[in-house]
Amino acid sequence: MIRREGFIIFEVSRVIGDIHPFEVGGRRFLLSVTTGALVEVDEEAWDLVQRLKDGEDVAGHPCLAELAELVAEGVFSQGEEELWIRTAREARGRSVVKALCLNVAHSCNMRCRYCFAAEGTYRGERAVMSREVGRRAVDFLIEASGARRNLEIDFFGGEPLLNMAVVREVVDYARARGEETGKRFRFTLTTNGLLLDEETTRYLAENMDNVVLSLDGRPEVNDRMRPLPDGSGSYDRVVDRLLSLIRRRGDRSYYVRGTFTRHNLDFAADVLHLSSLGFKNISVEPAIGSGRDWSLREEDLPRVLREYEELAVEMASRGGDFEFFHFQIDLERGPCLGKRLKGCGAGTEYLAVTPAGELYPCHQFVGEAEFLLGDVFDGIHRMDLVRKFSDADLYQKRGCPDCPVRFYCGGGCYANAYARHGDITHPDELGCALHRRRVECALYLQAALRERG
Secondary structure: OOHHHHHHHHHHHHHHHHEEEEEOOEEEEEEEEOOOOOEEOOHHHHHHHHHHHOOOOOOOOOOOHHHHHHHOOOOOOOOOOOHHHHHHHHHHHOOOEEEEEOOOOEEEOOOOOOOOOOOOOOOOOOOOOHHHHHHHHHHHHHHHHOOOEEEEEEOOOOOHHHHHHHHHHHHHHHHHHHHOOOOOEHHHHHHEEOOOOOHHHHHHHHOOEEEEEEEOOOOOHHHHEEEEOOOOHHHHOOOOOHHHHHHHHHOOOOEEEEEEHHHHOOHHHHHHHHHHHHOOOOEEEEEEOOOOOOOOOOOHHHHHHHHHHHHHHHHHOOOOEEEEHHHOOOOOOOHHHHHHHOOEHHHHOOEEEEEOOEEEHHHHOOOHHHOOEEOOOOOEEEHHHHHHHHOHHHHHHHHHOOOOHHHHHOOOOOOHHHHOOOOOOOOOOOHHHHHHHHHHHHHHHHHHHHHHH
């Protein structure tokens, strides 16, 4: 029995690095980093895992045999890590472009204080995309997509409704070219809602596969950070227009997308406010940047992490009557291997196009001269930069190989990493801490909702 007990300790110790213990809502869970298995445990089993993590002697622990059974069944395992590494290496340089973000307007009718695009102009002159550039962008995407059939075009800005004629032109042209080439296009548009009249609302409801609607939450929170050019608040001007659009869309996809800053660290109240208005698909993102009065700081982290937990617990108590973007995790299928390893695909599968037709790795890199890849007329001429993004999977990023939620992340946002450290392979540590807690809360919420049936 002593030899058997020693064998159990050896087997369990071998995989303890695969086990990520966490607590949410007074409940304790063990997550297998590589298999994705989630196990809820009691205090006694939690004690065993903590002692194993600390390298303590656990011979004779009452939960040891039970944990060993989970190891034997493959619930916890480090063997799959080799598959992930091999897949990451094989995937480098094999991507094709499948999505474009068209900045159809480098101009905006709002003056959001946290805007990374500098009032929509990306630190340049105000401009709108021409029909010629829009059509050529469609042709470039078709040419660069290889054999891939399903493609996506996102209309962005500034405020894309300032150039609605080109939005319509691109949609019509893409559909026609899709018929000719066997490609299928999905369209997404992000708007602040100020220009949503009856005709535009109808058009977006019928023609966009997804819409992203900007609203930060409670009126006072929204109006502090999202004023109009004259300094007045925007909440009362847009909220009814946004609600009208989602009602018109029926069951078609949408997200109302807010931003929280250190001025509203109680952002769960803003999420719940948006839910109370009737929005069912909600995303509230942390403001990026540094040195500003609204920027999240290291000392804000404990409060923000608690806020995510409180939001998850509240959503569980309500039976999940709305969706929160960062708590959406598919435990059975989930994202493909490539997305788990590389994230959003910026710089390889996803590119941004300026009004002049210039190509950048994503919309947040627009205006950064060192990230100019080429243009839609002559194609990509900075293949060295494309390779840099292609190679930047999570095994090439600082801290990612040891992160317990790495396969729910893909290595984080390249733009945030560059903004914080000047290096796309050095993730923003603050953002990593936020994402780690969001994943834990998402897993807790999944478990709680499944119990409710």
